[in-house]
Amino acid sequence: MRTATVSPPWTYTLQLPHDPRAPGIGRATLRAVLETYGLGDLASTAELLAGELLNNAHCHTDGPYALRLRSSSPEGIRVAVWDSNPQFPPGFGKADVDSGPPETAENGRGPHIVRACADSWGSYPMGAGDAGKLLWAEVRPGSGR
Numbered sequence: 454m455r456t457a458t459v460s461p462p463w464t465y466t467l468q469l470p471h472d473p474r475a476p477g478i479g480r481a482t483l484r485a486v487l488e489t490y491g492l493g494d495l496a497s498t499a500e501l502l503a504g505e506l507l508n509n510a511h512c513h514t515d516g517p518y519a520l521r522l523r524s525s526s527p528e529g530i531r532v533a534v535w536d537s538n539p540q541f542p543p544g545f546g547k548a549d550v551d552s553g554p555p556e557t558a559e560n561g562r563g564p565h566i567v568r569a570c571a572d573s574w575g576s577y578p579m580g581a582g583d584a585g586k587l588l589w590a591e592v593r594p595g596s597g598r
Contacts, residue, residue: 463490464523469507471516476507479520486522487530495530495592502571502590503532505563509588510536521587529572529593537585544568545576545588 465486469475483503487496503520510518518536525531542564568574571590579585 462524464521466522467520469518469520471511471514471518473511475518476504476511479507480504482520483522483532490524492528492530492594494594498570498592499530499532502567502592503534505567506532506534506588506590509542509563510534510538513540513542514538514585525591525593529591531589531591533587533589535579535585535587537583539578539583539586541576541586542588545574 465482467479467482469479480500480503483500484493484496487493487499492499507518507520514536516537518534521531521533521535523531523533544564567588567590570592572593574588574590576586576588579587
């Protein structure tokens with residue numbers, strides 16, 4: 454009889470200051486965590502997702518933000534970023550329909566990149582009032598992204 458090996462779920466949270474180096478530190482930490490858990494094959498897509506979410510947090514809030522990584526099923530990863538700004542970027546709100554930035558726009562493509570590259574994505578407000586928001590994206594092995 455064969456027994457299935459089940460890896461226990463894990464979560465990693467990195468608090469980041471509002472510093473221009475913080476998104477890079479978050480991406481480097483993500484690579485190290487994925488290698489530790491044998492998920493290095495997800496690193497390039499997960500790093501892209503984290504980079505876009507972290508840059509969004511850095512550009513649209515004046516305070517600290519946090520990167521949260523957790524295992525997801527089956528053997529994927531959820532990348533989430535919390536920040537203190539309660540406003541959702543275009544395309545991440547619950548009733549939001551976003552056609553994207555104009556071709557000549559110099560910014561605003563991050564949420565579109567996340568939605569195009571993630572296997573699933575979403576957002577939710579944190580608490581009431583100005584407690585901020587959490588944006589997340591998942592990537593799974595073999596998804597072809």
